[in-house]
Amino acid sequence: MNIELRQSDIRSNSKLKIVDVDIHPKISVEDLKPYLSKRWWDHLQTYGQRTRQGYLKGFPYPKMQPQASRRDSWPPDGGLPASNLAFMKQQFLDAYPIEYAIMNPLSPTGQGDQNSEFSAAMAFASNEFQIEGWHKRDNRLLASVVVPFEDGEATKAEVKRRAGDNRFAHVLLKTRTNDLLGKKQYWPVYEAAIEAGLPVGIHVFGTSGRPASNTGWPSFYIEDMTEHASCCQAQVVSMIMEGVFERYRELKIVMIEAGFGWMPSLGWRMDKNWKKLKDEVPHLKKAPSEYMREHIWVSTQPMEETDRPEQLLDTMKWIGWDKIMFASDYPHWDFDDPFLALPPSLDENKRNMIYCGNVRALYRLDA
Amino acid sequence: MPASHSAIDCDVHPAVPNLEALLPHFDDYWRNSIDERGIPGFETNTYPPRAPLSVRDDWRGKNGGAAADLTQLTSQVLDRLGAGKAVLNCLYGAHLPYSEDMGVAVARAVNNYVAKEWLDRDPRLRASIVVPTQNIEYCVDEVNRVAADKRFVQIMLVTNQETPLGRRHWWPLFAAAEKHDLPIGLHPGSAYRQAMTSLGWPTYYVEDYVAYAQAFQSQLGSLICEGAFAKFPKLKIVLLESGVTWLPGFLWRLSKFWRGVRAEVPWVDRPPGEIVRSNVRLTIQPFDAPDDPEITEQMVDHLDSDDILLYASDFPHWQFDGDDALPRGLPESLKKKILVDNPRATYPRLQEDAR
Numbered sequence: 001m002n003i004e005l006r007q008s009d010i011r012s013n014s015k016l017k018i019v020d021v022d023i024h025p026k027i028s029v030e031d032l033k034p035y036l037s038k039r040w041w042d043h044l045q046t047y048g049q050r051t052r053q054g055y056l057k058g059f060p061y062p063k064m065q066p067q068a069s070r071r072d073s074w075p076p077d078g079g080l081p082a083s084n085l086a087f088m089k090q091q092f093l094d095a096y097p098i099e100y101a102i103m104n105p106l107s108p109t110g111q112g113d114q115n116s117e118f119s120a121a122m123a124f125a126s127n128e129f130q131i132e133g134w135h136k137r138d139n140r141l142l143a144s145v146v147v148p149f150e151d152g153e154a155t156k157a158e159v160k161r162r163a164g165d166n167r168f169a170h171v172l173l174k175t176r177t178n179d180l181l182g183k184k185q186y187w188p189v190y191e192a193a194i195e196a197g198l199p200v201g202i203h204v205f206g207t208s209g210r211p212a213s214n215t216g217w218p219s220f221y222i223e224d225m226t227e228h229a230s231c232c233q234a235q236v237v238s239m240i241m242e243g244v245f246e247r248y249r250e251l252k253i254v255m256i257e258a259g260f261g262w263m264p265s266l267g268w269r270m271d272k273n274w275k276k277l278k279d280e281v282p283h284l285k286k287a288p289s290e291y292m293r294e295h296i297w298v299s300t301q302p303m304e305e306t307d308r309p310e311q312l313l314d315t316m317k318w319i320g321w322d323k324i325m326f327a328s329d330y331p332h333w334d335f336d337d338p339f340l341a342l343p344p345s346l347d348e349n350k351r352n353m354i355y356c357g358n359v360r361a362l363y364r365l366d367a
Numbered sequence: 368m369p370a371s372h373s374a375i376d377c378d379v380h381p382a383v384p385n386l387e388a389l390l391p392h393f394d395d396y397w398r399n400s401i402d403e404r405g406i407p408g409f410e411t412n413t414y415p416p417r418a419p420l421s422v423r424d425d426w427r428g429k430n431g432g433a434a435a436d437l438t439q440l441t442s443q444v445l446d447r448l449g450a451g452k453a454v455l456n457c458l459y460g461a462h463l464p465y466s467e468d469m470g471v472a473v474a475r476a477v478n479n480y481v482a483k484e485w486l487d488r489d490p491r492l493r494a495s496i497v498v499p500t501q502n503i504e505y506c507v508d509e510v511n512r513v514a515a516d517k518r519f520v521q522i523m524l525v526t527n528q529e530t531p532l533g534r535r536h537w538w539p540l541f542a543a544a545e546k547h548d549l550p551i552g553l554h555p556g557s558a559y560r561q562a563m564t565s566l567g568w569p570t571y572y573v574e575d576y577v578a579y580a581q582a583f584q585s586q587l588g589s590l591i592c593e594g595a596f597a598k599f600p601k602l603k604i605v606l607l608e609s610g611v612t613w614l615p616g617f618l619w620r621l622s623k624f625w626r627g628v629r630a631e632v633p634w635v636d637r638p639p640g641e642i643v644r645s646n647v648r649l650t651i652q653p654f655d656a657p658d659d660p661e662i663t664e665q666m667v668d669h670l671d672s673d674d675i676l677l678y679a680s681d682f683p684h685w686q687f688d689g690d691d692a693l694p695r696g697l698p699e700s701l702k703k704k705i706l707v708d709n710p711r712a713t714y715p716r717l718q719e720d721a722r
Contacts, residue, residue: 215561220632221628223589223592226624277576280573
């Protein structure tokens with residue numbers, strides 16, 4: 001939402017350290033040019049990105065404001081939201097006690113492109129630019145390993161290239177993949193992440209080319225946004241039921257910008273039906289919800305707003321206080337203000353876990 | 368706890384024993400076609416007959432399959448579990464044929480079969496009208512044809528359709544539903560026009576079944592966002608066998624976005640939760656939660672309405688063991704509402720009956 005900053009309050013209140021697991025500094029097509037071969041630069045210029053949707057420009061469901069961004073996030077001296085480091089510092093990085101912020105580039109990154117070699121080239125370029133164009137100018141900005149996730153071998157190569165480089169926080173996928181993420185074709189992604197010691201962050205969006213619901217194409221952007229939760233439910237079920245977490249016990253998944261109100265009911269539904277249909281999935285050694293609680297982390301934004309605060313606390317408690325990490329989604333319209341987003345009744349210990357404790361442990365930021 | 372004799376079981380499934388039982392209800396053309404083409408029947412793959420969810424062990428018929436026998440159904444649902452009335456939702460595959468004409472033929476046959484072989488034989492039974500969702504005009508025709516029989520109290524659709532239900536081309540069906548005082552019941556099932564998830568076809572049956580909860584979410588989102596309830600304020604949607612507990616989390620999310628981007632859907636002029644509490648009902652089985660009274664209480668609190676839940680056994684599907692279909696931990700005052708008052712308020716044709 002478009003929230004006016006209250007600068008004075010923020011300064012006087014801030015003793016906290018915050019690690020934000022989801023921000024979106026801008027990457028432009030031109031930014032990637034130095035890191036693309038002539039062949040792929042020409043390809044990008046000539047054919048553009050082909051991501052299984054019909055529009056030449058813009059999104060399948062047009063956003064409700066330009067760049068899906070806060071109207072106050074446009075830099076005063078021009079440029080797109082989150083394209084100007086000085087203004088981003090003033091409005092966000094320095095305005096709050098941000099210790100680290102993880103960049104999740106969404107576009108143009110080539111993820112999900114119909115041409116998987118191009119997708120691999122774009123992923124490489126996106127990763128180079130995150131370091132050269134952002135991290136080196138402000139080392140609080142940590143990069144994501146963008147990978148061409150539809151191609152297991154190419155993903156492995158890109159993750160291997162970044163392994164051991166602690167400027168990269170996680171391997172980044174989008175939720176709308178070609179097929180369900182539990183399927184074997186995606187197992188190389190998990191193997192690569194484990195070898196590199198990185199969690200796998202799965203950020204909502206992407207274009208799978210399939211209808212956003214299992215009952216066809218919805219009409220509206222508001223439905224597209226709501227359907228991210230149904231998409232994440234399908235992905236979590238698939239990863240669990242296919243035995244991904246039985247096979248890859250060190251795998252850690254972070255669902256980003258997915259909300260989490262859907263999780264308890266999904267866990268219960270899986271458990272109940274698994275008890276009755278166990279013989280179909282003998283590779284599972286424990287209740288599905290146990291895999292969920294062990295292997296899935298969530299980010300807060302867009303945090304569900306319940307009718308009564310206790311309802312949100314019930315939900316968070318079930319997911320686990322150690323599994324929830326703060327995200328602002330800066331500079332997007334549904335930005336959650338770090339100081340206003342969490343329920344006021346949370347005690348200081350839980351607050352600290354969500355603002356920075358959980359993320360520091362998961363991402364080994366102190367190592 | 369057997370329910371009171373006035374309890375109404377809102378989700379019970381009679382089986383079609385075999386194609387022969389339906390044949391008298393097709394016209395000559397279709398009877399011949401079925402024979403000439405060697406069509407083996409129109410049963411759905413949604414509930415594989417031998418799968419443990421499809422029929423509860425102690426409810427299996429002599430052949431090991433679902434109850435295709437009137438006495439078997441009524442002795443369990445009405446006599447043993449203790450309901451005074453039951454709504455039959457026949458899950459035979461009228462929604463499956465790609466041919467619109469074949470869809471009409473199967474839907475008509477099913478409705479006629481249910482009236483003759485079930486409703487005529489036990490006055491405690493009511494039923495849902497099955498419609499050929501291949502073509503909305505034909506759906507409306509079938510509703511208009513069958514609605515004269517007041518023992519049909521609802522229109523039933525499967526959850527996974529070719530297009531979301533709020534889309535405007537569905538609206539003539541909602542007009543017909545309003546005209547005849549018929550709620551529209553959505554039941555797990557697929558026309559198999561879309562993959563079982565928005566990311567493709569899962570490997571395991573358990574995933575297919577779990578994914579119906581997502582279809583309910585999508586359909587409810589579509590109905591709300593497209594403005595179906597603004598256009599048809601009397602429209603009642605009953606979510607049958609939905610799992611129930613996904614609803615609060617879904618509404619929190621949708622409501623948050625509605626507050627942010629409601630300019631896109633200006634006809635949605637009140638919060639989604641308010642719309643759901645006035646126009647949407649859910650049957651109680653399955654109730655996706657652990658068998659824990661404390662969690663049941665929490666979920667009832669999150670649902671935030673005493674009017675929204677309807678009693679159902681979901682016979683013969685397995686959803687619970689023993690004879691008590693109500694989850695432990697429901698407040699006593701709510702039980703009577705779920706068993707009797709809420710179903711009667713939801714289905715106007717049941718009220719007429721009571722006079």
